[in-house]
Amino acid sequence: MGFDEYFKGLPYPFVVLFIADPKDYVTQNLELLADFVNVQKLNGVYITVNRPYDSLISLLKREGIDTSKIFFIDLITKTARDAPERRGNCIFMGNASNLTDLSVAISQAVSVDPNAKKFIYLDSLSTMLIYNEAGSLSKFSHFLTSRLREWNVDGVFISLDSESDRTLTNTLSQFCDRVVRA
Numbered sequence: 001m002g003f004d005e006y007f008k009g010l011p012y013p014f015v016v017l018f019i020a021d022p023k024d025y026v027t028q029n030l031e032l033l034a035d036f037v038n039v040q041k042l043n044g045v046y047i048t049v050n051r052p053y054d055s056l057i058s059l060l061k062r063e064g065i066d067t068s069k070i071f072f073i074d075l076i077t078k079t080a081r082d083a084p085e086r087r088g089n090c091i092f093m094g095n096a097s098n099l100t101d102l103s104v105a106i107s108q109a110v111s112v113d114p115n116a117k118k119f120i121y122l123d124s125l126s127t128m129l130i131y132n133e134a135g136s137l138s139k140f141s142h143f144l145t146s147r148l149r150e151w152n153v154d155g156v157f158i159s160l161d162s163e164s165d166r167t168l169t170n171t172l173s174q175f176c177d178r179v180v181r182a
């Protein structure tokens with residue numbers, strides 16, 4: 001099934017939970033992002049929990065994904081003061097467990113060019129579980145899905161298809177317009 005089929009008939013804005021097969025995670029992630037940026041020509045906010053910004057940028061450029069249309073929030077690369085730090089089109093958070101700072105960073109990123117149709121892309125709820133309790137992450141996800149609808153911004157949350165993530169994905173699925181298992 002093509003990516004356009006996954007999103008067919010969804011309201012605007014939509015929130016989709018994309019449950020990826022761990023073996024195909026990187027490929028599915030790149031194809032999905034390429035569809036949003038290169039095909040649909042949307043601007044995005046990419047929250048990276050799996051790869052540091054520099055590594056991610058290299059990968060996306062190598063795959064032909066237009067990184068100029070994406071603002072990044074890097075939760076991996078450590079910052080000198082352990083406080084959010086902005087460089088170019090990226091905010092380096094340095095801490096995936098500070099969900100309050102993450103909320104502020106997302107809000108700021110979305111407010112840039114408020115008239116452009118955008119999407120928020122969280123590359124791994126599974127990895128977020130390493131840094132956060134499931135209950136806190138469920139509350140954050142509910143908060144974020146509500147905000148996305150208020151901001152008129154599409155949202156895509158990626159999670160791996162694994163037994164340890166079942167509780168979180170079951171909870172999050174009730175806040176989403178569609179759950180896609182690929």
